[in-house]
């Protein structure tokens with residue numbers, strides 16, 4: 001059945017409890033998307049909405065990719081499900097190999113999950129299994145950062161640095177300490193990496209001095225903090241974090257759920273910044289967002305240490321999901337990776353990065369704009385709050401949608417992340433619509 005033919009008969013919005021949404025507010029003025037194709041969405045009133053955030057940073061190849069739909073369809077007919085525990089199917093091995101080829105050496109082992117949040121929980125458990133296998137189970141502390149977003153499961157919330165995501169949920173993992181975030185406010189409107197701020201990495205050194213480096217298991221960082229509004233790491237910052245981890249035997253985890261698969265102009269942020277972590281989490285663009293999937297990739301030494309610590313015929317890692325490496329997700333992932341290569345999409349980001357960032361920086365003169373940050377195809381447009389933090393951002397996101405542009409806001413910051421297939425005219429359209437909407441707020 002063609003997507004356009006699908007008919008829905010719901011006449012009430014009451015039953016669904018929507019995630020990260022003002023449920024009551026939404027029902028007053030619902031924003032429903034009934035079709036998506038290329039860089040455009042169609043709303044339920046027939047309006048065309050350009051997708052300025054690649055959905056939630058997950059469809060860089062554009063919407064409605066036939067190749068992905070066909071691959072998933074064929075897979076569903078051939079083999080719709082197989083238990084991932086003690087069994088397998090060829091697609092999962094093929095996709096793991098494909099992903100491993102994109103990763104920095106020596107990160108070559110890939111564990112499949114179904115979301116970014118599950119990737120974080122899985123990464124946490126891998127760090128525990130690794131230290132235990134090495135006789136270092138006393139490494140019980142974790143380090144994260146203020147303003148961090150690592151998904152919404154209890155593991156991710158324990159590492160969360162955004163207050164709204166954790167204040168309601170006090171029952172989290174103990175022993176997590178927070179480094180400062182890297183937005184100092186001293187350097188605004190800086191494209192790419194800020195020149196100053198490397199010393200913020202020394203928070204980790206202080207934790208080592210306070211708690212003992214040998215008690216720390218792992219440090220989790222988003223190489224570019226995404227959901228909080230695009231905080232690009234200062235020059236030398238990630239290198240310094242890596243150095244301190246090495247000095248103390250601490251594992252470094254890069255959460256690349258947003259930055260993975262080309263978002264900042266390299267397959268992973270690790271390659272862009274020339275810093276290799278021990279573990280990389282990913283999701284979103286792995287399948288172009290068409291089927292839920294995430295993954296955790298680890299250095300060979302981590303895989304080997306954990307697997308070699310058990311008897312030959314034993315299960316080595318007591319962890320996994322019913323849908324780990326689901327055949328449909330693997331088919332979507334393989335088709336996605338093929339399109340990336342066939343269409344040179346990582347290269348397109350490199351080619352168009354300057355155009356995109358210049359277009360965003362054209363908003364610098366706007367009275368409501370407080371700061372601009374960006375790298376690759378990812379930018380934060382922070383506006384001055386209106387007295388109540390977050391209120392203007394929430395309203396802007398809604399108004400922008402009705403002006404024909406979808407952009408995800410966190411608080412008062414728009415996170416603009418075009419699809420890699422976006423052309424210059426599409427970028428212009430996004431920025432024009434943003435300016436128009438900002439103007440409406442200025443004169444409101």
Ligand SMILES: Cc1ncc(COP(=O)(O)O)c(C=O)c1O
Pocket residue numbers: 114115116117118120149150151152222226227255256257258283284
């Ligand atoms: C860095 C990071 N980690 C984890 C997640 C959670 O991913 P999911 O929503 O798929 O659980 C996100 C989602 O935006 C993310 O940006």
